[in-house]
Amino acid sequence: MRKVLMGNHCAAVAAALAKVDVVSAYPITPQTQSVELLAEMEASGRFKGRFMRVESEHSAMAELLGAATAGARTFTSTSSQGLAYMHELLHWVSGARLPVVMVEVNRALAAPWNLWADQTDSLSQRDTGWMQFYCSDNQEILDTVLLAYRIAEQAAIPAMVVFDGFVLSHTYEAVDVPAQEDVDRFLPPYQPRQQLDVKRPLAFGSLTGPRDYIRLRRRLDGDLRRSIELVERAGREFERIFGRRYGLWEEYRCEDAEALLVASGAPGSTAKEAVDALRARGRRAGLLRLRAFRPFPAEALRRFVKAQTPLAVVDRNCSPGTGGIFFQEIKAALYPHPAPPPVYGFIAGLGGGDITQELLEEIWLEAADKRAEPGAARVEPVWMEDPR
Amino acid sequence: MVEIRFHGRGGQGTVLAAKILAEAVLRFGQAECLAMPEFGVERRGAPVTAYARVSKGKIRLRTRIYEPDVVVILDPTIGQSAEIAKGLKPSGLVLINTEHSAQEAAAAWSEARVICVPARAIALSLGLGSAASPIVNTAVCGALAAVTGLADSAALEAAIRASVPEKPEQNVEAARRAYEYCRETNHAAA
Amino acid sequence: MPRLEDEAPGTPNVIVSDRSMAENLTGNWRNLRPIIDPARCTGCLICWKFCPEACVELTQKVPLIHMEYCKGCGVCVEECPPACIEFQPEDAS
Structure with missing residues (x-):
């Protein structure tokens, strides 16, 4: 169904369609409405997942680190200073190979204070081991969030969906909101390879020596390179169901x-x-x-x-x-x-x-x-x- | 492509006016619309600008509008400063919320075609906002639809019901009155 | 020889441990041993609250420090209000 949506709302609608289990986020201009709408949808019962309120972006990503380790499909969004504050946890999440999906609304970094579009925030997270996809219209935002879950969960690598502050985040245009049953066909429930389970306790991310550490990093490097194929394959599958094609x-x-x-x-x-x-x-x-x-x-x-x-x-x-x-x-x-x-x-x-x-x-x-x-x-x- | 620039003040619903237009264009079903706010640090009373593009095909331009076909002025106290008229196409249209007549208002706008709509009076008569801060956006949208033909009144009414946070019937009525007012005055002028 | 060998597809991408943290005995890091003087201890539990290794156990009166885990950091020695915890060299007595 075609609806007039702002870019931020496209992100929230996509997260709800992806049947995310846990959202944890902290509001910041120009990302605010992307989590505001999810909070409203949770309050009114239209979003069945859990919305966890936190005191900072650092805590938001820490919550998702825990939730994803326990096997949840997770979502957050941020911008600029918030992303910078989250930086430490970005490495934790990619190192733990958790497919967290985050919307990143581009905004310039201070000083001096500035609210508007600038890609230096997301691009300065280049070396965190996250995938990054850049969108150029509102339809692409909605579609790319769905694609990001598919690719991230197959690659066991987290993904950022990135778009321009205000120019897309606050711009209204008609987008096609896919039917839930089509999204369910494209995006089956998340099946973690291993997860935190109180009945079978495991310790995750504990102290590792250099022999293991370098090998884990090499696997992440190789898997991120090889995810190119997953991006292309997910794009073809998406086109078969929704009729829109996205590639690299x-x-x-x-x-x-x-x-x-x-x-x-x-x-x-x-x-x-x-x-x-x-x-x-x-x-x-x-x-x-x-x-x-x-x-x-x-x-x-x-x-x-x-x-x-x-x-x-x-x-x-x-x-x-x-x-x-x-x-x-x-x-x-x-x-x-x-x-x-x-x-x-x-x-x-x-x-x-x-x-x-x-x-x-x-x-x-x-x-x-x-x-x-x-x-x-x-x-x-x-x-x-x-x-x- | 029709390019429209809205000028108002924070709290009047300027950005929502652009969004209502996009909703109405979608429901009218004959074109695409992209509505984009110019955001500063949002404050009640500060000058606010918003943009809308309407086109038959997909809209790919994602920039501010520098040479509008239509300038919509939600708050007459913003005046006819050079900033407001800047870039208006020679054949362009100015739609003003004012109780003055088009002839009086036209004096200030040498080239452009000027249309006046008493949106403030319409809004206040329906209890939309206060005398200090009338909510004129729905009346202005009614006038805009009438003078541009970008949407009919049925599409506009559905768009308003889907967009306004409160008083849907009063807002629909405000748009309807402004729509009728502009159709009549246009006919009179023609 | 210095090149890392290629790994089979499906090699686990994280390392998890199913061994209990209780096995991680940190008591052998210690070269000074905190000793509580039961005569002066007021049972205020500040040592229990401050211990970064959580190896002070609550008892009826005088807390018990588990020496298999105590790293000998000295936080309890520093913080004890009546100053009744004393560091003694490991090889004393």
């Missing part, structure tokens, strides 16, 4: 392109308009919209790129001293390529600046017409802004 990325008018925009999140939607506008002016533009950041589709990217087709990577994030994080990842992925394309990095929209169609057209032209100095641009980002 989305290609838009790439076949004959002179240069490609590479974007993620909401700007990945606006970028399609930029591509069409450039095409209408006779320029062969294309777009690669990244969805999966972890697992990172490095091998597929090496097969996909062409030496003559520059990439213009748009980053709404910054790792100070090295620049855009997608830019860094893409360059690292292309290092083994025998003839890699020029890769240009553009930083835009930090702290909620608008990444407009016109700005994206300019960014594409910078790369396509090699206005950005090729040598320098491969190392240093170009900072861009729509002055309006």
Whole structure:
């Protein structure tokens, strides 16, 4: 059934459809409504799981560590400072191989104080061993939460579903809310491989020596790499039931392109308009919209790129001293390529600046017409802004 | 694509007006709508902006609106500052909540077509909000539907019932009165 | 030789223990032994409350410190209000 929903409500509706057993969360702008709606649904009996109220994000993730160890399907959501506060527990959860699913609404980190969209919060959790999927419209938020449970439980690796604060979280649009029986077909009940059971006591996560520790880390590294296949397979299964297809990325008018925009999140939607506008002016533009950041589709990217087709990577994030994080990842992925394309990095929209169609057209032209100095641009980002 | 920018004050239901439009467009069944608030730090009384795009196909632009086709002013005390009119297309439309006549209001807006609706008077006559803070969003949505044809009154009424937190009948009636008012004045003008 | 060998698919991805924590005898970490002077002990139970190893057992009057678990950290010695707990070297007596 089609309903007008804000992005945050799409996340909550998806968690309820996934029949989550335990939600534990602490509210923070711009994520608030995603847990507010679940709390309301619990109070009115529409959500049958348990909503656990906690005093901080650190405690929220600690609750889910316990609940997931006991075999529960779990959900939380956070943003920015809350995610940073949760950081320690993110490592605990991935190390314990628990398929917690978290919605992460991108918001800039202080100082100075800022409420608006910026991916540096989620991307700075890159090394926690969580999967990360970036969404570009409200339908994709709802669908990706369902996909995330399927993939996370198969891989025994937690997953973040990430989208832009306000631009998606607070934007209303019509989305198709799937029927419960279809969701049940796609997402069977969670079957933990082992769980806390008072009748058969076990100790989890206790002191481990280096011989075991390095092997556990290697298994997590390998399983996260191999989860690429699970992402693709889950996307195909999802399409069979719901008719919508999601993969590691989305290609838009790439076949004959002179240069490609590479974007993620909401700007990945606006970028399609930029591509069409450039095409209408006779320029062969294309777009690669990244969805999966972890697992990172490095091998597929090496097969996909062409030496003559520059990439213009748009980053709404910054790792100070090295620049855009997608830019860094893409360059690292292309290092083994025998003839890699020029890769240009553009930083835009930090702290909620608008990444407009016109700005994206300019960014594409910078790369396509090699206005950005090729040598320098491969190392240093170009900072861009729509002055309006 | 029709691009609409709403200007109001915190507490008047400006963001909800954009959401009601999206609900009405969905029920009308002829187009897609994306409603997006411009969020600052939310405070009652502070100027608030919201945006809506309506289009036949999927809406992919997820940005603020810089060159609107329609500017909707929920609070006349926000005035006709350059900020409010900024970027309005030459053929654009200004819909104002005011008791003044369109001729009087039009003087302040040289190029644009101006439509006035006494949304404040309609809201207060139905007990929506207080004189200091009337809730004008549903009346304004009625006027907007009438002048743009983006939804009919049946779709709008269903959208309002699904969206307002209280007084659904009074809100539906406010929209209906504003809808009729604008249809009549439009006919008179034409 | 220095390379980690490949592992069979399905190798457990976490390590759990079904052995009781009661087996984890930490008393051999200790080089000073806390001794309670029963004559001065008031039975206030501050030692029981503060013991980070939870190895002080409640009794009718004078608490009992389980030496198989006591690490000899000295928190009880420091906190005892009437100062009736004294550290003695392990090899004394």
